Amino acid sequence: MSERHENARSMLQLRDLHKRFGATPIIRGVSLDIREGERHAIIGPNGAGKSTLFNLIGGLFAPSSGSIRLAGESIESLAPFEIYRRGLARSFQVTNIFPRLSVYENIRCSVLWSLGYRYSFRHDVSKLRDANERTDRVLEQIGMVARRDVRAGILTYAEQRALEIGITIAGDARVILLDEPTAGMSRAEAARAVELIRSISSGRTLVIVEHDMGVVFDLADRISVLVYGEIVATDAPARIRENPTVQAAYLGTSLHA
Amino acid sequence: MSSASHGTGASRRGRLRRWAAQQRAWLIAIAILIVLPHVPGLDGNFGRSLLSQMGIAAVFALSYNLLLGQTGLLSFGHAVYFGLGGYAAIHLMRAINGGLPIPMPLVPLAGAAAGLFFGMLFGAVTTRRAGVVFALISLGIGELVFAAMRILQGFSGGEEGITANRGLGPHPFGLTLGPQLQVYYVIAFWSVLSAALMAAFLRTPVGRMCNAVRDNPERAAFIGYDPVRVRFVAFSVAAMFAGLAGGLHALNYEIVAAEAVGAGRSGAVLLMAYIGGVQHFFGAVLGAITITWLQISLSDYTTAWQLYLGLFFMAAVLFAPGGLSGLLSMHRPIVRTRAFLEVLKTYAIAAVPVLIAAAGAIMLLEMNYRRATQPDAGARIKLFTLDLDTSTPWPWLAAIVLLAMGVLLFRRTRPLVERAWERAGAEARAAGASREAAR
Numbered sequence: 001m002s003e004r005h006e007n008a009r010s011m012l013q014l015r016d017l018h019k020r021f022g023a024t025p026i027i028r029g030v031s032l033d034i035r036e037g038e039r040h041a042i043i044g045p046n047g048a049g050k051s052t053l054f055n056l057i058g059g060l061f062a063p064s065s066g067s068i069r070l071a072g073e074s075i076e077s078l079a080p081f082e083i084y085r086r087g088l089a090r091s092f093q094v095t096n097i098f099p100r101l102s103v104y105e106n107i108r109c110s111v112l113w114s115l116g117y118r119y120s121f122r123h124d125v126s127k128l129r130d131a132n133e134r135t136d137r138v139l140e141q142i143g144m145v146a147r148r149d150v151r152a153g154i155l156t157y158a159e160q161r162a163l164e165i166g167i168t169i170a171g172d173a174r175v176i177l178l179d180e181p182t183a184g185m186s187r188a189e190a191a192r193a194v195e196l197i198r199s200i201s202s203g204r205t206l207v208i209v210e211h212d213m214g215v216v217f218d219l220a221d222r223i224s225v226l227v228y229g230e231i232v233a234t235d236a237p238a239r240i241r242e243n244p245t246v247q248a249a250y251l252g253t254s255l256h257a
Numbered sequence: 258m259s260s261a262s263h264g265t266g267a268s269r270r271g272r273l274r275r276w277a278a279q280q281r282a283w284l285i286a287i288a289i290l291i292v293l294p295h296v297p298g299l300d301g302n303f304g305r306s307l308l309s310q311m312g313i314a315a316v317f318a319l320s321y322n323l324l325l326g327q328t329g330l331l332s333f334g335h336a337v338y339f340g341l342g343g344y345a346a347i348h349l350m351r352a353i354n355g356g357l358p359i360p361m362p363l364v365p366l367a368g369a370a371a372g373l374f375f376g377m378l379f380g381a382v383t384t385r386r387a388g389v390v391f392a393l394i395s396l397g398i399g400e401l402v403f404a405a406m407r408i409l410q411g412f413s414g415g416e417e418g419i420t421a422n423r424g425l426g427p428h429p430f431g432l433t434l435g436p437q438l439q440v441y442y443v444i445a446f447w448s449v450l451s452a453a454l455m456a457a458f459l460r461t462p463v464g465r466m467c468n469a470v471r472d473n474p475e476r477a478a479f480i481g482y483d484p485v486r487v488r489f490v491a492f493s494v495a496a497m498f499a500g501l502a503g504g505l506h507a508l509n510y511e512i513v514a515a516e517a518v519g520a521g522r523s524g525a526v527l528l529m530a531y532i533g534g535v536q537h538f539f540g541a542v543l544g545a546i547t548i549t550w551l552q553i554s555l556s557d558y559t560t561a562w563q564l565y566l567g568l569f570f571m572a573a574v575l576f577a578p579g580g581l582s583g584l585l586s587m588h589r590p591i592v593r594t595r596a597f598l599e600v601l602k603t604y605a606i607a608a609v610p611v612l613i614a615a616a617g618a619i620m621l622l623e624m625n626y627r628r629a630t631q632p633d634a635g636a637r638i639k640l641f642t643l644d645l646d647t648s649t650p651w652p653w654l655a656a657i658v659l660l661a662m663g664v665l666l667f668r669r670t671r672p673l674v675e676r677a678w679e680r681a682g683a684e685a686r687a688a689g690a691s692r693e694a695a696r
Contacts, residue, residue, distance in 0.1 A: 058479065060475075079478065079483070080475075080478040080479050081477075081478045081479070081481050081482055081483045084478070084479055084480065084481045085481050089479065089480075090479060092476075096473065096475065096476045096479075097473065097476065098468070098469050098472040098473050098476065098477075099472055099473070100468070100471075100472050101468055101469065101472060105465065105468070105469075108465070109465055109466060109468075109469045109477075109480060110480040112462045112465070112466070112480075112481075113480060113481030113482060114481065117462040118462070118463075119462065119463040119466075119482075119486065119487070119490060120461055120462045120463060121458070121461050121463060122461070123461055123462055124457070124460045124461065125460055125461065125462055125464075125465050126460060128462075167476070167480060168479075170480075171480060171481060
């Protein structure tokens, strides 16, 4: 699987990234290259700093030091909306939707920027054919056509997770960061989510943080293991399984899910 | 496509009919606004002046709801833009009085321009943060501008205000703005136009993002939008329409004084938007009509009217957080059920103890208020055509008994209302399910 990406250029490049909260170092020198078009999973024990790493890449936190490049452009000092406009979208571990808007409105708001409507005063959104068509397509992709007029805040948990992914992918970003997309889902729901992620990530670069090893080994082209703020290994899934450092980090838990 | 481009008479009529169907609510509203000042009771100077004030309040409250209801910004200083718009308009009116050839009905546009200008000026600072910080800064700017208006006597006329004459200037189409009816129609025109423009604003991409930023500013940033910029746009637009309302105020009263930018007016518009209901666009209009009517009619009956307004606001916050429009829309699903009539009947039954309790409460309030504020007037008080001697314990006792009886009886009638609601709800659900099955 990974061979086809071997020569691809680096889409997301982290160099010697550090993040401290007060005196506590959370990310301690992460360097990582995510290749264009690959599905890259980041795994690691609780508290390893996976979500913090995502928050640094997405622009929610500024790194203490180090650099982040998206397709060669330095983004580590940009605000989230500027990073998004350069083609990187992310989802959240704790569902982060627009609760009082309908499902349809949630998605339609998420397609506006990428279609170039920006802060427009001149368009009536109900008459924007491209925005409404793309919204319909995304709703179909995430399987929520029947729920389009429901207020997002009263959806079931699994539906909100699907909507979370829908919002993330609606804007056609080149790089997608998914933070534990299957957390809290039943087996069947997680399987559906994996299919969804597989379909939405084709033609894009995907970085995913996930606890479910079944999902990780099923989806990922390469896996990075983050332990206490450092990457201890980056490799193809099969090689990660055999890696003694990784096995030590996951002492007591099985990597053969 | 081809039939549309040929534009035959038939298809043009068809399009006109479709457009009329889409805009039905607006067309009905316009028809009502045209007829209202000729309805008996409202066809005098008092009625027409009341309607004019309601129109002004409606534009102001709608503009406030762009902030609170649509963008989630709680402002304690929205009157700043109303008042500064009013000042811009009154100064333009004076210039017209001095010979500037601009028709008076266009004066509110000067208010809108001033509102927009100051909205952008202050908004650039205040919209950096939402929530409590925004609310407190808005309060600070409100106090600042109010103080400035009292100091800058030459510009503002201070507490006495600054006057102009709306009748002195060019009179296009014979519009002298002498009769209140003409003023009313000018105000109604600008009110409808403002409401339509605000509704249209909410349908634009940036308008939709106002709702998104209200719900979740963090996520809005992760779909490409700068929440600060969205808030700034909403704030500027709201300030512009507040300024237009201020311009209407100048035209209607021919005077603008420092109170126009004051905290009292900022509080009143918050009251209107909230009591009307912030979740629905037209809730603000409902609130503006109700509060304006209460302000004017209550003050005819009692000097303690602000007390009642406060109580009304508290009751609304506690028992109807969705406001009047929330109460109304709550009934929408059950309106077509057979049990709805029963719900209305139980409302009528429950209204009796409420009125009894209210009578007791009003007696207590009025007797206390008059004894405290007008001790010279003596112990005898006229209330509800009754002659009460407050030096004896009997009126006090009667008031307490009425209040207690009303509260107790209301608690008995409440289950009646709840049961009727349950039946209506069940019926509506069953009807919904069978419609679903039929599909």
